[in-house]
Amino acid sequence: MFLSVALGGCASDAPPTNAATTNVAAPTTTPAAAPTVEPSGEAETAEQTAWKACAAVAQDEYVSKNPGSSIEPFLASRDTFQDFGDGAPRMMVGVHPAQPVAGSGGIVVVCTMSDTSHAATVVSWTIKDV
Template sequence: MRIRGNRMAAAAVLCTLTIAAALTGCTPAGAPTAKTTTQRSTASPTPTPTPTPTPTPTAGGPLDARSAWDACSVVADREYVSQNPGSEIRPFSDTTTLQTDGDGNTFVVVAMAPPQPIEGVGSIVVICTMDGTADAPVVVKWMMKDV
């Protein structure tokens, strides 16, 4: 019984391959092939090569502290400030830099003032792990802490 099933499967595969091979040379009805032409043969112009477009360099250059901070501040606003009336994002400072953690990830910190004083807490911060370029910064992940 098993041999018969294998033969049937082999026959089906062979039939499929034969049909596929037969259909390979077919063209749709009415479509002219290279051999059938009704026009007179004339000298065709030499084709002119089309130049390959050169890729444009990525604009904006490498990620910088300001671009990363701007992208991270959107997260800070959405995740904390908009949910805590009276809180605010502390302004970008010239001392803000991109930093690298122990795994080689680039991150930036955005500080926020809480809506009312919290004992032992000076700020709430959002720490964003970043990627991308100055024109297209990407927040890969983020976390919030009180400091």
């Protein structure tokens, strides 16, 4: 009943003749430009793809929670798939902690991977002192 009383007089009333009306344009948004990446001319290797996937985990699970820490850059001679005897490919990403860890030289994020050919996916991960 209240709703019909509140809205009942509003629908058919015309604005007073001395009232000013303005048309307000709807706000527009311009989508942000996507960042561009310069092509290197070389196809990304399976190791680089896996490293990037594991580095994203390292960023989310360690670096973002420990301000001042950083991820070591990819190095082709060091960052290769590891097999710990069970046949599961693993990628390791080194992390420099913001503060020294007693008895440790650093941190490593070890990611167990699937589909290492072109769309590496992290199946599981662990963080270890090394």
